[in-house]
Amino acid sequence: MSHKRIPKRKAAFAAGTVVALGAAAILLPNANASQDGSSNDAAAIAPKTLKATDASDLASQLEELLGDAFAGSYYDSDSQQLVVNVISGDNNNVVVQAKKAGAKVREVDNSLTELAAGAKTLKEEATIPGTSWAVDPRTNKILVTADSTVTGDKWNTIESTVKSLGSDMATIKKSAGTFKTFVSGGDAIFGGGARCSLGFNVTAGDGSPAFLTAGHCGVAAEQWADAEDGQPIATVDQATFPGDGDFALVKYDDPATEAPSEVNVGGGQTVAISQAADAEVGAQVFRMGSTTGLADGQVLGLDATVNYPEGTVTGLIQTDVCAEPGDSGGSLFTQDGSAIGLTSGGSGDCTVGGETFFQPVTTALTAVGATLGAGDAAGGAGAGDDQAGGEEAGAGAGDEAGAGGDAGAGAGEEAGAGEEAGAGGDASASPGEEVGAGQEVGGEEAGGDVIGGEETGNGAGDAAGDAAGQTHN
Numbered sequence: 001m002s003h004k005r006i007p008k009r010k011a012a013f014a015a016g017t018v019v020a021l022g023a024a025a026i027l028l029p030n031a032n033a034s035q036d037g038s039s040n041d042a043a044a045i046a047p048k049t050l051k052a053t054d055a056s057d058l059a060s061q062l063e064e065l066l067g068d069a070f071a072g073s074y075y076d077s078d079s080q081q082l083v084v085n086v087i088s089g090d091n092n093n094v095v096v097q098a099k100k101a102g103a104k105v106r107e108v109d110n111s112l113t114e115l116a117a118g119a120k121t122l123k124e125e126a127t128i129p130g131t132s133w134a135v136d137p138r139t140n141k142i143l144v145t146a147d148s149t150v151t152g153d154k155w156n157t158i159e160s161t162v163k164s165l166g167s168d169m170a171t172i173k174k175s176a177g178t179f180k181t182f183v184s185g186g187d188a189i190f191g192g193g194a195r196c197s198l199g200f201n202v203t204a205g206d207g208s209p210a211f212l213t214a215g216h217c218g219v220a221a222e223q224w225a226d227a228e229d230g231q232p233i234a235t236v237d238q239a240t241f242p243g244d245g246d247f248a249l250v251k252y253d254d255p256a257t258e259a260p261s262e263v264n265v266g267g268g269q270t271v272a273i274s275q276a277a278d279a280e281v282g283a284q285v286f287r288m289g290s291t292t293g294l295a296d297g298q299v300l301g302l303d304a305t306v307n308y309p310e311g312t313v314t315g316l317i318q319t320d321v322c323a324e325p326g327d328s329g330g331s332l333f334t335q336d337g338s339a340i341g342l343t344s345g346g347s348g349d350c351t352v353g354g355e356t357f358f359q360p361v362t363t364a365l366t367a368v369g370a371t372l373g374a375g376d377a378a379g380g381a382g383a384g385d386d387q388a389g390g391e392e393a394g395a396g397a398g399d400e401a402g403a404g405g406d407a408g409a410g411a412g413e414e415a416g417a418g419e420e421a422g423a424g425g426d427a428s429a430s431p432g433e434e435v436g437a438g439q440e441v442g443g444e445e446a447g448g449d450v451i452g453g454e455e456t457g458n459g460a461g462d463a464a465g466d467a468a469g470q471t472h473n
Helices: 052-069 093-100 112-125 152-165 215-220 361-368 458-462
Strands: 070-076 081-086 104-107 131-136 141-146 170-174 189-191 194-196 200-203 209-213 223-225 232-240 247-252 262-266 269-272 284-289 293-308 311-319 331-333 338-346 356-360 425-427 463-466
Touching (some): 052 093, 070 112, 112 152, 141 152, 152 170, 194 215, 209 361, 293 338
Parallel strands (some): 141 170
Antiparallel strands (some): 232 247, 311 356, 331 338, 338 356
16 A cells, blocks of 8 residues: 655654653742742742653642642743743742742733633634634633634634633634544554554553544444454444543453554654653644654644534644644654653644644543553563553563564565564555655664654654554554
């Protein structure tokens, strides 16, 4: 089978081995003390330099510490600092506490309660297919987006509702594309004529191996195969779409299936996934999908509401990462190996760009009662760090095809240098077909977990994932 080739997208992974790191514990300093014993020197404290996942942890702690004064946060990727919005009023102590915790503090006008009330008004008065809204902490406003189908009376309704909230509360923009779920006929994981991508391998509550994908994939078909016209290898256990999320738990039919906690990014390379983490606005994220391969971008908003033609979905992550049909359910993750989201849908494509929305992994895991990775079976093979939410780290032991898996690269079909389609995958690139120059990252030999800082080809997605029990992307 063939794939449509599209322009390559630069993916700014750091050169060297990508190490799966557990979330670092961040202890908030005592608000009444400083190193010199003074309580009035918070203004002189420089914000901490943080990784995006550590910034997310700090933001969660500050939200609890500051209470109603907390008005959102975002990650400044240039300075690698957490920026926290606060409603200080006459209580300057909240600013002191946030600064001493290591955040850069910004005083704003709109509280989270007021922004939530604005979102409620939009839901009641302007739930129109082709629209979305999410809080943008960088502007301290609600960002409303309308796609190309929102015209005439529909546009007038959404525009007037936004205006009623006030220019200091909400803004609106048009999107050239159309909001849709990214599922289509094709390859990767297949069910009922639909094509999707596997997100992350997990262990179900009963201890059986399973994976997460998009909920709209889970409601489209009950059984899924890892090859076109292949035999089913997994069965949907739970699926949510539309409504409070877009996620599905799919259990492997063979209980002996190996399901390592990693993402295959093409070219024989994998990124070990050590934990589930919450997204932070401004953080750089990477998406892997079976259609377009690897792409990157930034988180734009949280708790997004998207009005798809099939219905309204709430609680999503809004990004500027591109995606196309067939990428649904694919992995959203960070450079340090944190699972962030599952591809839901959006507008545009990887030629012109657009908005893409993702289901938060942490929410999905809680809802289905699963833990990330292979649990006890692979616990000794990973980084060994505790996961967010108390999940046990279970990074996979490698790219070995799971028991009973369909080894996509059969005997005599091993790709040449720079052409490897991933160990044991449903390799959509035929034997000897070049998977793309981007596979050989920065002119270096692709191998292990080393991902260079040069251009990573979207052709990476032409490796449709590993065999049964491996991560399908």
